[in-house]
Amino acid sequence: MEIRPLTLSLAATLAITGQLQAEEQTLQVWSSPIAASRDILTLDTFNQLEKHDAAEALATVSGVTLDKSGNRNEMLVRVRGFDSKQVPIYYDGVPIYIPYDGNLDLSRFLTSGLASLEVSKGYTSLLQGPNQLGGSINLTTQQPKKPLEGRIGYRQGWSRGERNARDMDASLGMKADSGFLQLNGSQLKRDFTGLAHGVTNPIVGENGKRSNSASEDKRGMVKLGWTPRESDEYLFSWIGQQGKKNSPPYAGTAAVQPRYWQWPEYDKQSLYYQGITALGGDFTLKSRIYHDTFKNTLLMYNSAAALRNKQGNYSHYDDYSNGASLQLAANVRDSDLLSFATHWKDDVHREQGSKNGPVDRYADRTWSLATEYQWAVADALDAVAGISYDWRQSLEGLKHESNGTLTRYDGNRQHAFNWQMLMKYHFMGGDTLSFSLADRTRFPTQKERYTTSRPAYAVSALVNPHLQPERAQSVDMSWNGALSELWRYEISAYYNHLSNTILSHDIDAQTVQNRNSGEVNYRGLDFGLNGAMGKKAKVGLNYGLIHSEVKQRSAGKITGLPRQTLTTWVTFNWLENWSMTLTEEARSASYSDNAGTRKAAGYAISHLRTDLQLGKGFSVNAAVQNLFDKEYALTEGFDESGRQFWAGLEYRF
Template structure:
């Protein structure tokens, strides 16, 4: 794909009717949303989705709130907070206080997080070809695989339902453009789905209230560009109603800059020594085969076979000209990672009240890296998991869910490079086992009100970076890091009243996290005998506790109001003087939407966050409130126009201290759907 690729495509916007059928705060899907969901891509343990522990952001909500990337879309939900790794310009989310190392990201059930550090930049994942973003919290099925200590996120792609489908959009945003196209055909036994998209931004505008610093003069944020392109293709065969086989391929190409630190924390090394980083390559491609074979009326077998590749280049320059690499901190770093794996699930209905799902998974993660001028070294792990889920209908209204799994992570290869001798040597071999067990009771009071209680012991393996990184010369590796584990408690409620005009959800949760991997300071002297080194060790004990509440109310056929609130208290029990970062204690989101038939829709929303810690030593961001709006109008037949304003009042705010977010910005798109 070339960087000059532009599409002139237009798409009919989703009408208000779809919104009225779906609640932002409650599980389930609207009729329109469900029809295009790629069901093979869902991680369904049980077909009964009564559980209030399940949340999703379907495609029509993504569009109505104008969320172009996965991070911003997930931020609509209670229990989820958007964060930013400022020095890397990466968008992340926290789920009930857990970051993405504890909440794996999957596409159609295939893990796509980066093998080296367990993270993934959610801003690089656009939403244009997705039918649903599904997130599991609290009771998370063990079939999601290892490292789902705090939940799991599954990005479900589209599938066609008509003989011919075409939709897309093309438009402008402050500093850039957006174009996308989806095309599909369902011919009964066969179907195919394809997608193209481009999201480009030359700069991010700063608020007029931003005060210039030594390295950022305001106006447009320096080095804040990004360019993301994606192509996807899926072909599938359905020999029978309940059996299906699909082959999918997706390629995404990205590049971005990293704005310099623009804060006031003199203890931050970037305050006096800024980084001049650019990422000319952030490329990912996935090839995967999914199947479901119905053996008879009571049993089936599902498979997922996949190959996922990640290639990355990071250039660190001398200065803001981004032209030379001569200073000691300048380098060009190359990653070449891939994951090869498979999942097999066996589903058996035992009588009328009992259902059993077993799964076996294996994946090999390979990380290859080097700086230009150095030899390439490889680090690889093999991860095995076997799991069992059971659903027992004690009565027609009372379900008992249980899950059990055994996971093993074993290092296959771990090479180290000695810059002085120019030799590659091996780190010590290591292996780690982890057990997960959980249970839940769900009681359906009257078909419209459900209460559930869950408890789970879940784990996370130390990443390759956790075990082997020298952290730019400041740390000692620790190959023998053991898995973290958490005991998660959850009480949840979901209810509907007044013929489903009023929907309510609520959860109380607590996670007690042991063996937490924390940085221990001053464990050894460096080779020069002066610098003290740190090391990651399993010495931590932390706790996340809080609540989520949400409601929406259809005041009239054309008017909906809704809101959700999240409270999270994170405690570092083992070292209270070290603060846990990146999660605000309070987050509020609310919206109001009015629609006139299928002709016109207008919506306004607001998000408010309390301050959050950006550093372990107590530097915080300021609290903020941001207002946004969007309107759409049906122009003619397949055509419509949407436009909106984000950060209407031009708030000067940050998710990480020293890395201000966008000020007031605008967008407008021509859209169509056949």
């Protein structure tokens, strides 16, 4: 299905939304205020659009697309074409992306307990740290605004006439002049994914239940804040996540043996401190220290019989990252701001191929020095410019071979210089026009440098520890304007040139190796619209158009990247205590393999949610996802959920 521009124009007249309240968010992203992102989703938006995890929520932003790794059942995102390795993920500004391969399953991150999601697509402040080749994503956790507040919610899910899911969450916040305490807990458990009616392939599933599709995610958070002065704040946060998931087998057109993989452990913990200290009237010091862990156990069953007999392979990751950052900002003149930042981060990956087997170990140390200047050029013109120098050193590369020998890889060191600038002009009436240029990099992951996993049967991989950083030159022009007092829009045109791209090369018929040899161009358009139709309805639309051009024929197609995406929604408030939101999501076809032989067809699906306030803090809600029970897939051969019902009760105080 191709989404025609004419269809999008018609959809824009029919959609209604809740407005994003970016100005109300307190974010921990280190950046000059002029360069702050406008792409911020709030908790109210998550609920209105019925988004349970970070991946689903992020895909509603123009220029952000879901990119599903089918065999691993990982939900990733692309930002203006850049994949998950090229766009780092942060919790309150603290990096949490996986050290080994850079990928992070965002469907394991529940939206309950989050205050907002922020996406930086154009100018992305280098003060935030290294590896921001294609932008960044920040998950902001909740923080109390009242002396005492809390929330308890429970939701039950049904599919194919059976209860198949439950969603529970609770939060408690307390705030005083000297500080605050925030507690959160949540759980989302799915016994199975229901299939759309009409799906009859026995590999996909039987009796309407997707094979090997159960999952469970638990999350807890403790956030303690101390505010000894109005200008100072010190936060201590712990976030613990425990996940389990299965991967449904491939059931598409290719001659591929269905695999039934299971992750009994997908756990992540983040412990971090953040501080803001005013040093006199013109200087501010920001500081961070963090410890982040990731444990992942994979059981690989390569057939249904192997799953029944529990005969499969085993893989276990036990990774951690330690890091610290400092930023010093100085007010210069009346409206100028000069900032300096330094970052240190150690990443350690430990891997076992059997339960009692030896442990392979890889360790890297990364440093970054950055500075950024915000300049009020004139009353209506602002400018921001930043530069950074990053370097990364391999501390250890140790692998136990199958024949009992031990391999120690050569040490390696990479370095990179980054720069970017932004100009923003403010027109009468509040409209703004911004233009930015950037030249940023990403260091290769440990997996890209050291993996020897077989990419295909009878094919081996050569390591390449001396891979160099990927580099991207980006141009962005954005107009943010008002059609009236009730309607606003933003339109952005961009061009990204990715060079030194890491590609797999055929050395001979049995050997491949990763090398810096690729070039890719992404050019596109992002469009957003929001407003109100009287007092009873609000409207929203986010549309993304992107074209990718791969310079090397041997590199094949870009996978998981549709040409067009659309999210549009309408929220009706016919009564003061009752609302209803209708959401439409659509995307065009995308390639599912580099050869271009497998395609996931385009689709359009609808969702409906209604909320009723009962008074005294109580409310009830009900929702239907995939309202018309459409069969669709993000990756060919891996069907997504059919019609899903939800009903819930919530209490707030």
